[in-house]
Amino acid sequence: MSKSTLSIVDNRTGKSYEIPIENGTIRAMDLRQIKTGPDDFGLMSYDPAFMNTASCKSAITFIDGEKGILRYRGYPIEQLAEKSTFLETAYLLLHGELPNKQQLDDWVYEITHHRFLHENIKKFMDGFRYDAHPMGVFVSTVAALSTFYKEANQIKDPEVRRKQIVRLIAKGPTIAAFAYRHSVGLPYVYPDDELSYAGNFLNMMFRATETKYKPNPVLERALDVLFILHADHEQNCSTNAMRSVGSSEVDPYSAMAAAAAALYGPLHGGANEQVLRMLREIGDKKNVPAYIKRVKNKEVLLMGFGHRVYKNYDPRASIIKRIADEVFEVTGKNPLIDIAVELERIALEDEYFISHKLYPNVDFYSGIIYEAMGFPVSMFPVLFAIGRTPGWLAQWEEMLRDPERKIARPRQVYIGADKRDYVPMEKRK
Ligand code: ACO
Numbered sequence: 001m002s003k004s005t006l007s008i009v010d011n012r013t014g015k016s017y018e019i020p021i022e023n024g025t026i027r028a029m030d031l032r033q034i035k036t037g038p039d040d041f042g043l044m045s046y047d048p049a050f051m052n053t054a055s056c057k058s059a060i061t062f063i064d065g066e067k068g069i070l071r072y073r074g075y076p077i078e079q080l081a082e083k084s085t086f087l088e089t090a091y092l093l094l095h096g097e098l099p100n101k102q103q104l105d106d107w108v109y110e111i112t113h114h115r116f117l118h119e120n121i122k123k124f125m126d127g128f129r130y131d132a133h134p135m136g137v138f139v140s141t142v143a144a145l146s147t148f149y150k151e152a153n154q155i156k157d158p159e160v161r162r163k164q165i166v167r168l169i170a171k172g173p174t175i176a177a178f179a180y181r182h183s184v185g186l187p188y189v190y191p192d193d194e195l196s197y198a199g200n201f202l203n204m205m206f207r208a209t210e211t212k213y214k215p216n217p218v219l220e221r222a223l224d225v226l227f228i229l230h231a232d233h234e235q236n237c238s239t240n241a242m243r244s245v246g247s248s249e250v251d252p253y254s255a256m257a258a259a260a261a262a263l264y265g266p267l268h269g270g271a272n273e274q275v276l277r278m279l280r281e282i283g284d285k286k287n288v289p290a291y292i293k294r295v296k297n298k299e300v301l302l303m304g305f306g307h308r309v310y311k312n313y314d315p316r317a318s319i320i321k322r323i324a325d326e327v328f329e330v331t332g333k334n335p336l337i338d339i340a341v342e343l344e345r346i347a348l349e350d351e352y353f354i355s356h357k358l359y360p361n362v363d364f365y366s367g368i369i370y371e372a373m374g375f376p377v378s379m380f381p382v383l384f385a386i387g388r389t390p391g392w393l394a395q396w397e398e399m400l401r402d403p404e405r406k407i408a409r410p411r412q413v414y415i416g417a418d419k420r421d422y423v424p425m426e427k428r429k
Contacts, residue, residue, distance in 0.1 A: 010043075012036050025054050044411050050235075051308075056243065056402065060093060060394050061234040068312035072232055073097070081319045086227040087111055087197050090169055090390035093232055094397065108197075114170035115191035115200065117178070118148050122188060125178050134179035135264045135381045141175045142168070143257035152251035155400060164252045165393045172389050173197070176382045177204030183378070189213075198224040201386070206374060218330045219373055222323045226366060229316040230384050232391025234309075238262040238269065242392040243399045244408040252396060259392045260385045266303075269384040272367035275304040276377050279336040279343075279368070288342045296352045304364030305347065311357035320365040327369050334372040340365065 006026055008017045019030045032042035047053045062071040070077040073092050080089050084098075091099045091107050099107060124144055128137050146152055149167065154160045178188050181204075189204045192213065199220045203213035233239070242259035246252070263269035278300075282291050295302045307314060324337060344360055347353045367380050375383065399405060 008034065010034050010036075023057070028053070044413075046413055050240070055235060055240065055408075056399065057404075058234060058395070058398060059096065060398060061232045061391070063234055063309050065307070065309035065311050068310060068315050070233075070315050077229065077315055078319065081225050081228055084228060085197075086224045086231070086387070087169075089228045089231050093390045093394040094165065110166050111170045111197065112193050112200075114166050115174050115193070117171060117174050121145070121148065121175075122178065125175075125182055128179075128182060130183070130185060132179075132183060134176065134183055134378050135260070135270075135385070137179035137182065138175055138382050138385060139257050139260045139264065141179070142172075142260055143254055145171070146251045146253035149251075149253070152253055155246075155249055155251065161252070161397060161400070165397070168252065168256060168393060169389050172386045173201040174204060176379070176386055177201060179382065180205055180376070180379055184376075196220060196224070198227065216330055218326055222327050222369065223373070225323055226320070226369070226383070227387035229319060229362060229366075230387030230391075232388070232394065235395075236268065236308075237265070238388065239392060239395050242396050246396045246399055247405065247408040249407075252393065255396060256389070256392055259388075263385055263388065264381055269363075269381045269388070271303055271361070272363035272370070272380040272384065273377050275340075275363055276336065276367040276371060276380070278303045279339050282339050282343070285339055285342045288339065288346055291343070292346055292350065296350075302343070302347060302353075302358070304361055304367075305353070306356070306358045307361045310359060310361065313359045314361040316362040317360040317364055320362065320369065324365055324369050324372075327372055331372040331374075334368050336368050336371070337365075340368055 004021045006019045006021055008019060009015070010017070013036055015034075017034055019026050028045045031045060034043040035041075045053070060073065062074070063069065072080060072089060073096055075084075075092065075098075080092075084092070087108050088099065088104055091104065121141060121144065125137060125141055128140075145167070149164060151160050152164045174191055181188050189207045192200050192203050195203055195213070195215065199215035202215040202220060202223065207213040235243075238259040241262035242255050245258040246255035266274050278291075282288060291300075292302075294300050328334065328337070344364070347358065353359075366384075367377070370380055370383060371377065
């Protein structure tokens with residue numbers, strides 16, 4: 001009968017070990033018993049960038065990168081994008097189940113009534129330079145929230161945690177819109193409780209002199225779906241930051257600021273900004289083959305392509321491509337879409353991209369839609385952060401409830417100098 005164990009023979013000592021296999025993994029700590037002698041620390045696994053290490057057990061998001069599958073709490077992303085709303089999806093991520101009518105109404109009411117920022121936060125945001133990048137402002141302001149809600153550090157109290165989760169989901173769009181309005185010198189627009197989550201965000205971003213802002217329903221729904229598509233993605237770089245920083249038991253504002261900072265990088269949530277810059281640089285469909293050549297020569301990356309987990313079409317990219325058509329019917333076509341479609345067409349036929357399993361990821365088309373909707377490129381990572389907020393918080397909550405939780409603290413393989421004595425200045429070369 002087959003056994004769920006792994007037999008290891010240490011050829012240094014000739015000793016054999018039998019290690020349990022659970023959920024397709026072995027515990028790295030089980031390797032520690034493998035020693036050459038009593039002074040040996042024991043075997044470790046070496047895995048820079050966590051290429052093959054599960055850092056937690058999670059019941060939130062399932063991805064099959066080979067098949068291009070993404071599910072939140074078991075529900076396929078395609079069904080949620082078609083039938084759910086962002087706030088309902090946020091509830092699902094956080095609670096594990098879809099809400100009933102009353103639960104959803106209460107949840108939406110609570111989020112809607114926590115959108116306002118303390119007036120001092122507004123003053124704090126005023127202090128940023130006129131040309132501050134909105135993502136830098138977002139990261140700093142989220143961190144600053146911890147100074148306004150001092151109870152937030154009582155992270156062992158579930159009710160305190162719940163309150164901060166509501167605040168972060170509710171206030172994220174307000175911070176984001178204020179960051180944008182600050183960067184263009186426009187007065188801040190306060191939340192409108194009569195509007196939906198996405199509709200109100202559009203109001204806070206774009207309202208001009210009208211007394212009542214009426215969001216275009218197609219754009220409102222498109223934005224809501226884009227938030228759903230970004231809501232969680234298991235143990236990506238920013239979520240890992242959320243869990244890792246949160247494992248020190250710091251308050252959620254500080255942990256989420258760290259997660260948002262991780263998202264800011266061009267290899268993660270900053271990629272959609274880079275995609276737009278790349279498409280502008282290419283400038284015309286006829287320049288696509290020359291650009292692909294540069295990618296294959298490894299001079300540049302094809303931004304918005306490739307993914308650590310997806311080795312197939314990112315399911316979010318196909319949904320976004322469909323949304324693009326609906327949005328362009330309202331806004332007019334973004335001319336960059338033709339370049340993007342041509343890039344995708346050529347890349348998907350090319351041996352380099354096929355053999356490297358490089359497909360469009362979520363960022364490839366999202367920026368083109370955001371731009372058509374009137375968002376400046378610098379706001380793209382901020383939009384991503386608003387969408388990802390419930391995911392970060394669900395993962396944080398799950399981490400805190402995990403009986404195996406400990407402070408995240410990887411090991412290292414030390415390859416530096418052996419012990420040596422301090423050299424006085426006059427004797428140094
Ligand atoms: N363009 C060209 N070549 C690429 C690309 C790309 N976008 N992505 C990967 N490759 C190549 C690498 O050069 C490497 O080639 P080699 O084996 O011949 O040396 C191979 O594919 C594997 O690439 P890695 O960088 O090792 O893959 P990794 O899993 O570490 O990186 C990442 C994943 C960071 C997403 C990468 O594909 C990338 O930089 N893409 C562009 C940036 C981007 O779109 N990021 C958004 C990701 S989605 C998100 O965060 C929401």
